[in-house]
Amino acid sequence: MxxxxxxxxxxxxxxxxxxxxxxxxxxxxxxxxxxxxxxxxxxxxxxxxxxxxxxxxxxxxxxxxxxxxxxxxxxxxxxxxxxxxxxxxxxxxxxxxxxxxxxxxxxxxxxxEGPRTTISGVRIQGVPSADQAGLLALASALPGAPLRVQDLINDAQAFTNWLGDRGRLEAVVNYHYDFFPDSLSASVTYEIQAGPVIRTASVAVMGLKRVHERVVTQCVDFQKDEVVTRIKLREAIDNLYSINLFSFVMVSFDSLLSPVTGDSSSRVIRVRVFERKYFSGVLGAGYQTYEQMRGRAELSYGNFIGLGIRGYAIGYANMINQGAELGGTVPRIQGTPLDFNSKIGYRHQNEPRIQMAGTYRKLDNSVTYHFSQQLRASLIHRLETSRLSVVPPVLPANIGAPFTHSMAIEATRDTRDDLFDPHHGSFMDFTTTFSGLTGKASNHFIKIEGDGRVYLPLGKSVVLASGIYGGIAMPYSPSRAVPVPERFYLGGSKVMRGFGDKQAGPDSSGTPTGGTLYLASNVLEVRYPIYKWIWGDVFFDAGNLWDVQSSAVPAFIKEVSKLNLLYNAGFGLRVHISVVIVSLDVGFRLNDGAGSSKNPAFHFMVGNSF
Known part of the structure; x- marks a missing residue:
């Protein structure tokens, strides 16, 4: 059975x-x-x-x-x-x-798998021996290395770029390899058709309607008989996009000999542009745990008198700040990578958490020099008046004058692949402010701040992110203290997420008092996909804020050397909806400052934490 x-x-x-x-x-x-x-x-x-x-x-x-x-x-x-x-x-x-x-x-x-083939030799044909040495220095496929087709493809592209940087923009690079089964080796050959060194015969601009031609020629800046390189073409395109006048730009050169000179190496540089809509209006809304509902409206026109001069008006409001700005930008002054910016602004602040309220008016004028698309430096002149209606009771009433006259130097380097959701690259910003340019009428202080972030991809999806931030504010005679509006506060959705906004550091009976020195870091944040448009993250933050009542640098160094840091960690979710990221982070304090709560802190916002 x-x-x-x-x-x-x-x-x-x-x-x-x-x-x-x-x-x-x-x-x-x-x-x-x-x-x-x-x-x-x-x-x-x-x-x-x-x-x-x-x-x-x-x-x-x-x-x-x-x-x-x-x-x-x-x-x-x-x-x-x-x-x-x-x-x-x-x-x-x-x-x-x-x-x-x-x-x-x-x-x-x-x-x-069988045995792996190695490269027995590499040859480059079609260019002088001097150029061969320069090209071989770029090669990944070298004798003794494993044979990888992707290395050959990368080398061919690197050779094309190298030749293009020297004016040989029509260079063609091909490769092949001969396989020897008996020795399990291969010989690699790169065949190059270098072509002529391309030179400028003239520049022709097409597609202009309301923009003056000299705006374009200043951005392109090709001189007669100048060698046209790959880098020069890339810079011309970047410059044209940077002035925000065009929705599409194409810079090319004739593939045939110039009808002007009849020379096979002398070509007409053709610049084709498509002008964008210069008048725009933007409405935006968002939410953040501390500021709660916030909105922004902007009107702008980007091409006054046909020279790309931009003017704008901005209004914004949330539960803490309400204000408006009027400003303008003059791009690429006289064809140089120098911009001029000017704006006036008004802001009303009512911040119960730190028991401070008042109104602020400012006038900013700045010039910005663009060393490249990623690197720029600015010189900023600022006049600002403040009228405080509520001053934190734990701070002296005479902590600052109502007028601040300052100059600032700012340097920024940004190589992030995406401003809102970066996966690789870095961001660095360093600002130094000197206040007290109008004698005793102005507050006198020096303020230095730094911001550095780095993003590293781990595989195809996971992103490692880290950031470090620091600042110091010191008064100097005749001022006795840093003005209340210039004090630092720490904690919130960006860093020190185990704390509510502005709740890390010194306080008095639960009211944050701010400080004059801070050091904080997103030590490590790991961002990873969970399902399609839902991402998660885990993070660890560290830092602290100190109130150093001194104008002597050794006093600040002494405080930092104690390494009295606060630590917190947590996790979060990121929901990617079209071009918008909605974030929720939950932070837990691993050690506590005096009088601080052990309850977790929740941070809800539109956008990434940093």
Whole structure:
């Protein structure tokens, strides 16, 4: 009896499997729940699955099985190995039913990698020997290194760029390699058609309607008979985009000889632009835990008198601050990378948490020099008046004059790939302010602040982010203290997220008093995808704020050297909705300052924390 029961069970399991085999593992019903890769030593299974295999399942998706996809994936794995120097790789694939009732199968791929091919020699043909030495210094594919096709592609592009930087913009670089099976080596050859050194015959501008041509020619700045390089073309395009007058820019040169000179190397530089709409109106709204609802409206016109001069009016409001600004920008003065900016502003502040309220008026004039698209420096002249209606009771009533006359120097370097959701790059900003330019009528203080952030991709999705911030404010005679509005506060959605906004550092009976010295860091934040447009993050912050009542530098150094830091950690969610990021962070204090609460801090906002 047991024998027949066992036989019946075997037949019951065999019949669905046989039907699936007869149907060729029908793609309408069979799904891959498991993909096993074996025999791989040079590359991890996750690396191989990440090259674009169609039959690789994920946590939320089981792909439909077809024999065509199986053949495609095995060919793709073979090509991947061959492109990395494994010329004798062998791939075998097999399938097995895992759950006949649910129509689930397992795909097994066995890889026999074989030996790896190395490069025995590299040759460059078509350029002088002096240029060959410069090109070889850029090469990744060198004798003794493993043969990787991607290295050859990268080298060809690097050679093209190197030649383009020297005016040979029509250079063509091809490569091939000869494989020697007996020695498992390959000889690589780069064949270069360098072409002529391109020079400027003239500049032709097309597409202008309301912008003066000299605005474009100042940005492009090609002189007659000047060598046209790849870098020069890139700078011309960047300069044209930087003045915010054009929605599309294209800079090219004739591929034929110049009709002006008849010289094969002398070409007409053609600049084609499409002007943007110069009048714009923008309305924005958001929410942040401390400021709560906030809104912003802006009207601007970007091309006064046809020279790209921009004027704007801005109004903003939240539960803490309400204000307005009027300003203008003159871009690229006399064709130089120098901008002039001017603005006047009014702000009303009512901040119960720090028991301070008042009104502020300011006039800013600045010039900004753009060393490159990523690096700029500004010189800022500021006049500001303040009228405080509520002063924190724990601070002296005569802590500052109502007038501040200052000059500031600011340097900024920004290489982030995205301003709102960076995955790699860095941001650095350093500002030094000297106040007291109008004698005793002005507050006298020196204020220095720094902001540095770095973003590193880990694989294709995970991002490591870190930031460090610091500031110091010192009065000097005749002022006895730093003005109340110039004091630092710490804590909130950007850094020290275990605290509410402005709640890290000195306080009096629960009221933050601010300070004159701070050091804080987003020591490490890990951002990772959870599901499609939902991301998560975990973070660790450290820092503190001190109130040093001194104008002597050693007093500040002494305070920082104590390393009396506050630590906090937490986690959060990021929801990516179109171009908007909605964030929620929860921070926990790992150690506490005097009188601080151990309750977690919640920070809800639109945008990333930093």
């Amino acid at each position: 047991r024998f027949w029961a066992l036989a019946g069970l075997i037949i019951a399991l065999f019949i669905p499997a046989a039907r699936a085999a007869d149907q060729g593992l029908d793609s309408a019903t069979m799904k891959v729940s498991k993909l096993v890769i074996a025999g791989n030593k040079a590359f991890s299974s996750s690396k191989i699955k990440g090259i674009g295999l169609r039959l690789a399942p994920s946590l939320f998706h089981a792909p439909v099985f077809t024999m065509a996809d199986l053949r495609r994936d095995t060919v793709l794995i073979g090509q991947f190995y061959e492109s990395n120097g494994f010329m004798k790789v062998r791939i075998m694939a097999d399938t097995a039913l895992l759950n006949p009732r649910r129509h689930r199968i397992k795909v097994s791929v066995t890889i026999n």
